[in-house]
Amino acid sequence: MDLVTYQTQDIWTWWIAVYLFFGGLGAATLSVTFLTDMYMQPHRSLVIWGAWSGVIMLGLGSAMLFSHLLHHIAVIHVLNPLILLKKPGAWIALGTQFIIWMMFWGMLYSLPHLQECEGTDRVPGLRWLLNRRPIKGLSQLCARYSRVIGWLATINGIGTAVYTGLLLQSFPAVALWHNPGVPLLFTLSAFSTAMAYLLIILNFSKKKEEDEAIVRLYERLDLMLIAAEIVVLFSIFNYLQTGSAAAQKSLSILFGDLGWLIGFLCFGLIVPFFLQLKAVVAGWRSNVPVVLSAMLVLTGGYLLRHYFLVAGVYAYPW
């Protein structure tokens, strides 16, 4: 009884890391673009990019989880919103509802923007669909209540981003996951990767003068988010270092892996921090460093989730 066997898990592996990564990135992208459109500067193409990136990323992540289910048909139970009455505290149930409603309100919010977007003419059948009377009517309704719909999508988006961390936190046997820092870390990472993704989009799209303010804001926000991530990570490391033996084993797995040390900590966090710092303080002559930094942040976002799953250590009583 006094003995313990330490074991890493191999149940949730890379495919859950993909689910958590795309879940956080997609949800935060949608939320950030909608908030930008509502409160900073109306921006049609940003809304369309944000909404549809969010929907596609959430779709990809959810497909990853779905494809690994043992019983695919039974997923119907968790898609039903009434599941929240039965299982209000189960994070996958809550998360699934956040994802569904984020997609739903997100698509509605982007509908009036799609109506007025010339680019939709290039997608076969889309203009025809948008010109149908019920769709036009729905679009007018969405335009009238855009602020409410925008907030409904944003709240569900933020819920999705936070959920990705709360899901791991809900497993009490693993010290690395079952601590208050994890949801905070995953939320910060979700919004940081979203900023990075949007910076890439804005730097590659035809940049208008008015986009400059948005790019500057996103650069500053990304810098602050990376800095906050470093602080939260440090506090988690400190907790692991002085925590239980399982926590210390998780720490030694992380720090014994070059993928974590060099891939995530160095190139996924520290290097982007300094590249963004230079961008914010003095600026770069070209947009290459900012785009490079953003790509590193995106890679780091996936690696964070991947290694957090790899380093989950259970302490069994045998």
Next chain:
Amino acid sequence: MTRYAMVIDLNTCVGCNACMAACTIENQTPVWAGKFRTYVHDKEIGKGEFAHRRFFPRLCNHCASPACMKVCPTGATYKKPNGIVMVDEELCMGCRACMMACPYGARLEYTYGDVTEGGGFYGEDFRRRSPSVDKCTFCDHRVEKGLPPACVETCVGSARMFGNLDDPGDPVAQLVASGVARPPLDHLGTEPSVFYIDDLKRGR
């Protein structure tokens, strides 16, 4: 009230694995894939002349506060009034969150392939129809008939005892009340219904 519980005496478990075999046949688990509802861990403790071999039977702990039930998104994992934690295989979508939440590694996967294989392995008596996460049920179907779980009935060393924790006269309840039988990983707050009598303090 009834709260079913099990006490396992690590001093008398001889590691014959008869419990695993009995459980497999009784509950039709995917043994061909090396998956069991109860498993006996074999561990050598100490070194040289002080070496001590321990057999540690593991199964679902039917916790009073089950972490697996809290995280289950569909409500497939539920607890009966008698304390037995069950899985409704029709409701379970197999996301494995319960497997991640369980501190005792007590759950296993029953895949599409296992359902197909089971038909050939267990023949026409094969009961399972859909894949899901699977676990020990304390042989609920036997307990309903007043019989002990298959693993308890077959245990040659009488290492497994089954009883009612809410009956002060029950030997299982008395072993728990005396503190001789202790819950594993009690600090996690799961309140297990499986208790172990330690073998290490006995000496040689």
